[in-house]
């Protein structure tokens with residue numbers, strides 16, 4: 114793997130710096146590892162031609178690494194350059210400097226040989242085992258809790274939940290591949306006054322047959338109607354009447370919080386039926402969870418927490434707001450009062466989240482926790498973090514900004530049925546669109562299970578469109594882009610992957626890793642090899658910046674490069690040695706494409 118070359122450069126740098134006295138005391142331990150992480154493979158554009166394998170080190174990064182705090186005025190840049198250029202062993206590596214980067218050049222045959230045989234041997238582990246990922250020397254497996262998806266029962270699964278599901282699944286896969294113990298958690302919204310309202314609405318508008326046939330749509334129908342009624346009540350100032358919807362639903366929810374069986378029965382049915390529907394969709398998306406928790410699980414512990422906080426004096430009464438209770442956040446000037454209990458004594462979304470966080474810490478004793486939730490809840494998660502600290506949870510002080518992994522909105526995601534997204538409708542539509550597009554496209558093969566292939570393609574397209582930009586950006590959903598077979602879409606990646614698989618199946622050449630790498634001298638081959646060797650860097654970038662798009666953009670380029678090479682580097686009909694070398698190259702590209710697709714949550718297709 115590229116690690117081999119990074120390490121080689123890093124140990125030479127280390128030797129050179131130690132001998133010339135440039136290495137400060139503070140950098141003596143793990144230096145080679147740290148230096149290796151500064152070595153990058155030269156990124157190549159689609160049309161760039163390279164004669165040899167090139168690795169770069171940013172000189173500013175080197176200076177930062179060598180900076181000696183006891184001697185701040187030290188003029189490092191020149192010295193580093195002198196040191197490296199005087200060291201004759203670097204001449205062998207081929208070193209140049211362009212004012213910003215040190216550039217190390219390797220013999221392409223050597224690189225090709227090392228990289229292709231590592232991909233062959235490491236298979237699906239390639240890219241994840243690199244020393245680049247061993248950021249610390251912990252020997253014990255670290256645990257990370259990732260909460261994602263978390264839809265609400267009885268309100269539609271909106272695009273925020275879709276993005277949370279896709280992004281959360283990506284990070285769970287990534288952490289798992291990097292050797293963490295990952296708790297994938299789904300936290301259903303199944304509690305709160307709105308459930309009182311829904312129950313009241315169901316008494317009026319509910320229909321058993323419809324509920325059983327299609328629970329999500331029917332509950333939503335009731336939800337819309339009853340919310341309309343509630344809004345009318347406000348307009349006509351009937352809210353205060355004892356039998357108003359508002360009062361009835363509050364009463365129902367209060368009873369639910371007290372655990373009254375009859376009020377809970379209906380809620381339980383809504384909940385069970387909705388969960389069953391969600392499970393079907395998760396299965397279709399290939400997404401699973403370690404645990405399904407829900408807000409209602411924390412109704413009791415949230416009440417106990419409030420009791421405890423009253424005892425310790427942390428909870429204060431806000432006389433102005435009808436006796437709600439709040440916690441004061443000490444280090445805030447504005448918005449320092451965070452409400453924890455409503456005036457009628459019921460808990461809030463935040464209260465339940467605090468109780469849930471305490472439970473998670475106790476249950477999993479995690480090293481890290483992430484909440485993958487839409488940016489609209491930024492404030493909520495700032496409050497959650499602040500309350501945890503204020504009530505004396507020490508672990509919460511070390512939480513970083515990645516506690517909440519937010520993301521932007523999707524604009525214009527509609528299905529033919531309307532503006533409100535039911536995930537099932539969206540997936541059905543994607544599948545239908547793929548079916549008809551495939552009929553029009555001559556290159557599509559006829560496959561046995563056309564429906565299943567169309568479904569996978571539809572899902573791939575939605576996933577890729579979602580992950581291909583920075584997560585904080587809003588993006589406009591476009592069927593046209595989703596369905597683009599030629600560039601930068603999920604179908605495009607699947608198509609490139611299937612082409613590679615079909616080459617492997619049909620070339621009638623046995624795959625072996627002992628090939629003559631000197632036969633892969635063509636610039637197209639070298640470009641592909643070098644791109645493959647960047648995989649571990651890209652994974653690390655995604656991991657450190659919490660940005661899936663690095664991986665997706667990398668895969669687009671991999672697909673372009675491999676499509677180009679498939680044109681110029683024919684396998685069939687070549688002399689055996691050449692054919693085998695090329696086949697190993699394409700096998701590696703297919704392995705990485707497949708690994709990257711699985712990482713982003715897409716099931717790679719063998720043929721399409």
Ligand code: ARG
Nearest residue numbers: 263264265300301302466486
């Ligand atoms: N169910 C919530 C919603 O749809 C999202 C839950 C986010 N997670 C949390 N721990 N608060 O708005």
